[in-house]
Amino acid sequence: HDMEKKRDVLPYEIDGTVFKVNATAQRNVLGIRSRSPRWAIAGKFKAQQVTSVVVDIIPSVGRTGAITPVAKLDPVNVGGVVVTNATLHNQDEINRKDIRIGDHVLIQRAGDVIPEIVKVIVSKRPKSTSRYQLPIECPSCEHEVFRPEGEAVARCQNLSCPAQMKGRIEHFASKAAMDMDGFGGKLVDQLVEENLIRTVDDLFKLTFNDLIELDRIAEKSAQNILSATQDAKQTTFARFIYALGIRNVGFHLSKVLQQEFSS
Numbered sequence: 001h002d003m004e005k006k007r008d009v010l011p012y013e014i015d016g017t018v019f020k021v022n023a024t025a026q027r028n029v030l031g032i033r034s035r036s037p038r039w040a041i042a043g044k045f046k047a048q049q050v051t052s053v054v055v056d057i058i059p060s061v062g063r064t065g066a067i068t069p070v071a072k073l074d075p076v077n078v079g080g081v082v083v084t085n086a087t088l089h090n091q092d093e094i095n096r097k098d099i100r101i102g103d104h105v106l107i108q109r110a111g112d113v114i115p116e117i118v119k120v121i122v123s124k125r126p127k128s129t130s131r132y133q134l135p136i137e138c139p140s141c142e143h144e145v146f147r148p149e150g151e152a153v154a155r156c157q158n159l160s161c162p163a164q165m166k167g168r169i170e171h172f173a174s175k176a177a178m179d180m181d182g183f184g185g186k187l188v189d190q191l192v193e194e195n196l197i198r199t200v201d202d203l204f205k206l207t208f209n210d211l212i213e214l215d216r217i218a219e220k221s222a223q224n225i226l227s228a229t230q231d232a233k234q235t236t237f238a239r240f241i242y243a244l245g246i247r248n249v250g251f252h253l254s255k256v257l258q259q260e261f262s263s
Contacts, residue, residue, distance in 0.1 A: 016044040047108035063167025065155035100129040177243035
């Protein structure tokens, strides 16, 4: 409580306090988990809340085909960060909170990181608003969107959907996966739109001439990108499994599989 009171007067931003066991011997007994020590725990402060207006709701397509509605907000400062977007997760969440375009909403950054809409200020709702419904066609490829029974997430079933292809390739090349330096979103967008890559294995078939023709790719950048694809061939089993983007197989489970099948 003392640190939370000091939060607003400190010359830098903090979102919580970490409590640690001081004795080294006790730390050794407690050990560590896959991502954090058992001898330390983070205490988060209460999230700061402000109001904004939902300007629009845009459906976004992820690498697994999941259609995620994203609220576009009037820019507002939340805990030192200007927030313009907030994920709405799925149709059930929209229905539960009855979020509509034009609504005044209370927002916060969950864990002081991810912007979220806490609730609608119904008393300020314009009379012209209507309930929002996710589209029945994928906004990227216009393929039918399907929501399996018992699941909250609606998905595009088209594996050739450009948005999914871009997402899968970005994930494959990301730092936690194959760590292919230089393969950011803008480059992947160009490669897919120019039909140079469609699947992750196409990354290893790229040539100097393919890259040099792209926007803002100079000779040095092209060489660095090709070097990154070659370096990525020397990786761990866990990184490769994680890079494949198998649903429900995160980095931790990939490491477990590596230990189980190390031979």
